[in-house]
Amino acid sequence: MSQQTTEVPEELARLAQERDFPLDLVRRALALGFSPGAVRAQLLRGISPQEAEEFLAQQERLRAGEEVEVPEEITQMARKRRWPAGLVQRALTAGFRLSEVRAMLEAGLRFDQAERLVIIRERSQERQREGGEGRQRRTELPWMNVRTEWGVRVRPGKKGLTLGSLNVGTYGDVPDYWPYQTEMPRGAYHNPGAPPMGYTIYEKAELWADNAADLYEEAIQRQWKPATAIPWDDIAALPEVQERALAQLCTYLCQNALVCSDVIGRWLKEMSYGYHEVKVYMATAGFDYARHFDVFRKRAYLNGIGMGRQSPGYYLRVIKDARRWTEASTLLFIFNSSYVLHLCQVGYYTAASEGDALIFRLAMQDLARQTAYGVKHLQYFLMRKPENREEVHTCLQRAESLFAYEDDKDPTLQEALIVLLGGGLTEEELKRGWALLNYFRRRWLRDYLRRLEAAGLPERRDRLFPYLRQWAPAPAAAR
Amino acid sequence: MAQETTTIRATFPSLEWFQALKDIVNGQEAYRRIGTCDTTMGIKIPDLQKYYVVTFEAFEVADVREATEDEVEDCDFWLEAPYARWKEMLQNIRANGKADLHHTLNTLDLEDPEGFARSHDGLRRDAFYRFNQSLQFFFDASAAIDTVFVQ
Numbered sequence: 001m002s003q004q005t006t007e008v009p010e011e012l013a014r015l016a017q018e019r020d021f022p023l024d025l026v027r028r029a030l031a032l033g034f035s036p037g038a039v040r041a042q043l044l045r046g047i048s049p050q051e052a053e054e055f056l057a058q059q060e061r062l063r064a065g066e067e068v069e070v071p072e073e074i075t076q077m078a079r080k081r082r083w084p085a086g087l088v089q090r091a092l093t094a095g096f097r098l099s100e101v102r103a104m105l106e107a108g109l110r111f112d113q114a115e116r117l118v119i120i121r122e123r124s125q126e127r128q129r130e131g132g133e134g135r136q137r138r139t140e141l142p143w144m145n146v147r148t149e150w151g152v153r154v155r156p157g158k159k160g161l162t163l164g165s166l167n168v169g170t171y172g173d174v175p176d177y178w179p180y181q182t183e184m185p186r187g188a189y190h191n192p193g194a195p196p197m198g199y200t201i202y203e204k205a206e207l208w209a210d211n212a213a214d215l216y217e218e219a220i221q222r223q224w225k226p227a228t229a230i231p232w233d234d235i236a237a238l239p240e241v242q243e244r245a246l247a248q249l250c251t252y253l254c255q256n257a258l259v260c261s262d263v264i265g266r267w268l269k270e271m272s273y274g275y276h277e278v279k280v281y282m283a284t285a286g287f288d289y290a291r292h293f294d295v296f297r298k299r300a301y302l303n304g305i306g307m308g309r310q311s312p313g314y315y316l317r318v319i320k321d322a323r324r325w326t327e328a329s330t331l332l333f334i335f336n337s338s339y340v341l342h343l344c345q346v347g348y349y350t351a352a353s354e355g356d357a358l359i360f361r362l363a364m365q366d367l368a369r370q371t372a373y374g375v376k377h378l379q380y381f382l383m384r385k386p387e388n389r390e391e392v393h394t395c396l397q398r399a400e401s402l403f404a405y406e407d408d409k410d411p412t413l414q415e416a417l418i419v420l421l422g423g424g425l426t427e428e429e430l431k432r433g434w435a436l437l438n439y440f441r442r443r444w445l446r447d448y449l450r451r452l453e454a455a456g457l458p459e460r461r462d463r464l465f466p467y468l469r470q471w472a473p474a475p476a477a478a479r
Numbered sequence: 480m481a482q483e484t485t486t487i488r489a490t491f492p493s494l495e496w497f498q499a500l501k502d503i504v505n506g507q508e509a510y511r512r513i514g515t516c517d518t519t520m521g522i523k524i525p526d527l528q529k530y531y532v533v534t535f536e537a538f539e540v541a542d543v544r545e546a547t548e549d550e551v552e553d554c555d556f557w558l559e560a561p562y563a564r565w566k567e568m569l570q571n572i573r574a575n576g577k578a579d580l581h582h583t584l585n586t587l588d589l590e591d592p593e594g595f596a597r598s599h600d601g602l603r604r605d606a607f608y609r610f611n612q613s614l615q616f617f618f619d620a621s622a623a624i625d626t627v628f629v630q
Contacts, residue, residue, distance in 0.1 A: 158537035159515050214517075218609070222514035341608070349589045357580055361611055364585075368608035375602045439592070450601025 006031045015043050025052045032059050033125070055097055062093045074098065077105040084111055087118070094121040112153060116169070119151030146189035159221075163277065164213035178202045178274025186274050199272040205384040207325050209376035212277040215369055219284035224362050226295035235355035237303035241425055242350075248308035248416035249347060250300035253363075254293050256340055259316045261289035263332055267325050281373060288366040295359055312410050315402035318395070326381045326388075327395040333374025334451050335399050341367045342444035343417075349440075350420045371451055378455035393463060396452075404467030441471040449473065488625040491569060492522070492529045492562075496624065497543040501533075503620045504540050510620075511538040516613035518606040521546070521557025524565055527629070535613065555606040556598040560587065566628050569621055577619040584615055 006027045008016075016026050021043060029039045029052070042052070058068050070088050078088050083105075091101050091114065104114050149170045157165060167174075171187045178186075181196035201207050209215075237243055264286040271279050300307055319336060322328035344360045344367065351357035382389060407414065414437065419425065421440070422433025445468060452460045464472050487503075489496040504510050515537050522531040530551045534542040551557045560568075564587070571582040580586060588595040588607070598604035607614070 158539075218515060218517075222612075345585075345589055348585050351580060354580065357583070357585075361585060361615075364608045365611055368605040371605055372602060372609065443589075443594075447601065447604075450604070452601075454600050454602035 009036050012036050012040055012043075015040060019043055019046075021052075022049055025049060025056060028056045028060070032056065032063065051097075058092060058097075059095065068092050071098070074102055074105065077102070081105055081108070082111060083114060087111060087115060091118045091121075094118050095125055096121065112155070115153060116151060119153070123151060148187060148189050159217060162213070162217050163280065164217070167213070174204060174208070174277075175274060176204045178204075178272045180272070180274070183273055186276060200270045201325055202272050202274070204275065205381055207271055207275055207278045207329075207377065208380050209278065209373050210380065211372055211376045212275075212281045215373055216277065216281040216284055218369060219281065219288065219366075222365065223284075223287075224291070226291060226298060226359075229362070230295065230298075230359055231355045232298070232302060235299075235302060235353045238352055239424070241419060242423065243303050243305050244308070245416040245419040246347075246350075246356075247300040247305035248412065249343065249420065250296040251308035252311050252413050252416075253296040253340065253343065254300070254307070255311055255313065256316065256336070257289040257292040257296070259313065259320065260332055260336065261286050261293070263319055263322075263328055264289070266320075267328055270325065285370055285373070288370065292363055292366065295363065299356070299359055308416070309412050311413060312406055314406040315399050318399045318402055322395065324391075326377065326392070329374050330378050330392060330455075331395060331399050333370045334378065334455065335396065335403075335448065337367045337371045337374065338444060338448035338451060339403070341371070341447070342440055345443065346417055346421060346437075346440050349436075350423075375451050375455045378452075378457070382456045389457075392457065393460070396460065397463075397465060400465035400468055404465055408467070438471065442473075445472040487623065488627065490627045490629060491565070492524055492527065492531070492629070494531070494543065494545050496626065497522075497531055497533065499624055500617065500621055501540040501543050503623050504617055507616075507620070510613065510616050513613050513616060516610040518556075518610050519554040520606075520614065521551030521554035523548070523551050523557050523559040524562050525559065526561050533617070535610065535617075540617065552599060554598075555600075555603040556596045558584070558595055559593075559597055560591070560595055562630065566630075568618070569626055569628075572619055572622050573624075573626060576622045578615065584618065585611060 008023060008026050008030065012026060013023060016023055026039055026043075029042075030036065061068055067089060070092070074088060088101055091104075092098065096104075096118070104117070109117075152169050152171065154161065154165050154168060174186070179202075180190060181199065181202075182191070182194040183197050184190055184194065238246060264282050268279060268282050268286070271282070273279070297307070316336075319328060319331040322331060341364055344364045348357055348360040348364070351360060378392070382392070417437050417440075418430055418433035420433070421436035422429035422431070445464075449461045449464070449472065452458070461472070487499045489499045516535040517537065518535050520533045520535065522529075522533065524530075528548075530546045530548050532542075532544055532546040532550055532554055533540060568578065568582045568587065572578050578584075584595065584607075596604060596607035598607075
């Protein structure tokens with residue numbers, strides 16, 4: 001579109017005349033693609049002909065493919081602020097005046113912040129330039145015209161491009177309530193025709209943990225493969241009694257892992273899409289449990305023993321029966337993970353080979369990550385819903401009491417642990433095993449209560465189910 | 480873990496010793512392959528009143544520095560043992576190329592009723608388990624240092 005043929009709308013021409021503003025400059029602005037509205041706004045703002053001339057000349061040079069000369073002072077400032085080379089030129093091309101670029105630098109804008117402003121201006125320029133043809137195209141392709149935040153850029157950091165680093169701009173806004181019942185990812189544009197999907201958790205307090213995105217990254221970065229990570233060939237058979245005891249421990253751990261995996265599967269589909277950090281982290285936790293099932297099953301088979309006796313699993317049923325995710329999470333990731341971690345400690349302590357030690361060390365790594373979610377979620381929940389504190393105690397009481405019942409009625413696992421820790425079946429060995437089991441259980445209760453304390457539930461120490469108190473540290477009042 | 484040929488001589492405990500360890504670990508691709516490790520670990524040798532802080536970040540050991548006892552107790556967790564225990568662990572690592580099963584961080588922790596790894600916070604202490612593989616690699620790498628002990 002040439003300047004000569006550009007028509008100036010009558011109203012705009014009248015305004016320019018009133019302001020004593022050369023009509024030629026208005027024509028040049030319109031020829032460059034600026035809308036009459038934008039030109040009108042500049043006239044009303046009181047732009048001087050000199051300012052306009054400078055800006056239009058700059059734009060004309062840029063459109064002709066020439067570069068605008070950037071004063072050395074601005075170049076130095078940009079370098080000092082670590083703006084990438086070319087960003088100043090790009091800002092000018094997008095229509096910023098030099099004085100505006102200088103103001104951005106003086107205000108201390110980081111390059112990514114400045115770039116976002118440039119992108120917004122570029123998009124606005126594009127829209128202005130698009131004539132009827134462009135508008136027609138966008139009518140035909142409505143998905144190109146959704147009101148999501150475009151122009152967001154993220155850059156890899158020390159850990160690469162992480163899930164958490166995507167939470168910038170409006171994408172970092174994790175709402176307290178998620179209003180959509182569909183499978184719409186957070187940040188996307190709602191499609192009014194999409195049917196509801198039947199999720200039941202729409203409230204942030206019911207599932208959120210501030211560390212979920214980081215834990216997801218940690219889980220996928222530190223994943224391991226049972227088939228090849230463990231030096232299976234180097235794990236020699238233990239004396240038969242101990243090998244049997246280890247197989248029994250492995251059987252318990254397999255069963256426990258499968259139940260935990262079921263619990264996650266049952267709740268994952270309840271979590272709405274507004275909180276994807278938790279959903280994807282839970283996917284990794286489910287995978288962790290699959291891996292634990294796999295590795296402990298392999299270990300049980302390795303030296304010719306195989307699976308042992310099933311556990312009655314009374315307290316695991318409490319976790320399965322939970323009616324609220326916070327309840328399930330607290331039991332799964334704090335109560336149960338603390339317990340299984342202590343079983344893995346026994347496994348590690350009694351390991352006679354590096355392979356066995358590695359199995360338990362890697363399993364502990366995964367379990368500790370899960371406690372990190374459990375603790376942070378409970379902390380978040382209790383901060384926002386202090387009125388539900390007693391409810392948390394009730395669910396812990398149920399799990400602790402059923403654990404006590406199971407531990408008392410079915411000594412299978414306890415006996416296996418005693419044999420493992422004592423090193424055999426003689427009276428002396430069994431005595432030693434019993435003493436060590438109590439030692440490990442004291443550590444378990446100490447760590448379990450410390451995790452609850454970190455989550456904001458320190459009074460659990462004084463309210464522990466009586467059976468468990470035999471291994472617990474003295475109540476706070478008595479210390 | 481295959482260790483490099485010894486080229487460094489340093490005194491334990493000292494900042495130079497931890498600095499040497501940091502450089503060795505950061506030069507090993509095997510450490511990166513374990514995965515990201517983000518934690519601050521304190522080192523406490525009470526009978527020598529020596530304290531250090533080691534910062535692990537992403538795929539590297541980002542920093543080692545001498546610290547006060549308070550700073551160490553402000554870490555995610557700290558490793559605490561008398562000097563003789565530290566010496567035994569490091570001598571074992573040096574002799575075997577890595578810790579044997581009786582001298583791993585986990586074993587030392589499990590054998591101590593108070594724990595080798597300690598923290599004022601039950602959540603932050605779990606970093607010891609979460610990143611145990613990386614932490615063990617860190618200390619195992621000391622096999623490549625010709626360590627001179629102060630006592």
